[in-house]
Amino acid sequence: MKPQYLNNPPAAGGQRDRWMISYVDVLTILLVFFIAAAAKTLPGENKPPPPPPPAPVVAAPVVAAPAIKPRSPLEDALDTLTEHGIEATLETRGLMISLPQTILYAPGDDQVNADALPVVSAIADVLKTLPNHVDLIGHADSSPIHNRRFKNNWELSAARGLRLLELLGAKYDIDEARLSVSSDGANSPRESNETPEGRASNRRVEILILN
Numbered sequence: 298m299k300p301q302y303l304n305n306p307p308a309a310g311g312q313r314d315r316w317m318i319s320y321v322d323v324l325t326i327l328l329v330f331f332i333a334a335a336a337k338t339l340p341g342e343n344k345p346p347p348p349p350p351p352a353p354v355v356a357a358p359v360v361a362a363p364a365i366k367p368r369s370p371l372e373d374a375l376d377t378l379t380e381h382g383i384e385a386t387l388e389t390r391g392l393m394i395s396l397p398q399t400i401l402y403a404p405g406d407d408q409v410n411a412d413a414l415p416v417v418s419a420i421a422d423v424l425k426t427l428p429n430h431v432d433l434i435g436h437a438d439s440s441p442i443h444n445r446r447f448k449n450n451w452e453l454s455a456a457r458g459l460r461l462l463e464l465l466g467a468k469y470d471i472d473e474a475r476l477s478v479s480s481d482g483a484n485s486p487r488e489s490n491e492t493p494e495g496r497a498s499n500r501r502v503e504i505l506i507l508n
Contacts, residue, residue, distance in 0.1 A: 371506065374423045381419040391429065391507040394420060398457075398500035405444055407456035409464055417461070420504060421469035427506060432477050433458040434503040438496035439483040455480035457502055 371392045378385040378394060385394045398404075401413045409417065424431060435454030447453040458478040465471040488495030 370427055371429075371508070374427060374506065377423055378419070381416070383416060383419060389508075391505055394504040394506070396502045396504070397497070398502070399497065401461070401502060402457055405442060405447070405453070407446075407453065407460045409460055417464060418469065421465055421471055424465070424471050424475075424506070425469075428475075430475050430477070430507045431471075432479060432505040432507065433461050434505060435478075435480045435482075436485055436487075436499060436501045436503065437483050438486070438499040439490040440496060449482070451480055451482040454482050461502060461504075 371387060374392055375385050375387055383394060384396075385392060387393075396413075396416065400416060401409050403410065435456075435458040437450035437454045440450075442450050442453055447456065455478065458480060462473065462476045462478055465476065466473040483490070483499070486495070486499040487501070488498040490496050490499060
């Protein structure tokens, strides 16, 4: 007796059709895989542009620091004298120290006052730190002078410079070979000789520390 089927009997070649369906599925999967792989290698429209190359590094120019001029010994001496209240100025010839006659001498005299010794001592301390030659220059006003010791202002000015030289050498051990004395008399006034103030300014001794 032949078996009875509730449904339609299987068609001829059914097993073969199922195998074909599985094979098609595998081919479809492989096709999708290769398409996806190929799509990754294609340039995308929205792919961001590559970053720009780095800018070349330009070294900043080396600016040399301004050279600092070293201070000269005469500039240091000027500061020291100024701290002691002594009038001094730097000139092309050197350091000029100006001492009024009223500090050093009595009128018409060439002997250095005892009250002037602290000032002379401060100047001597500066001279000891320098090897420079020193010129002691006497000045006078235009008023004529004549006494038992001096015939004129020229002699008085020279004598005052000489007494100062002797004091610096004997009391303060300044080598007298470094010192010289000159007299300008009334030939180099600082102020007018027409006023008492001007004449007092012109009566002075200058100590020039040469360059």
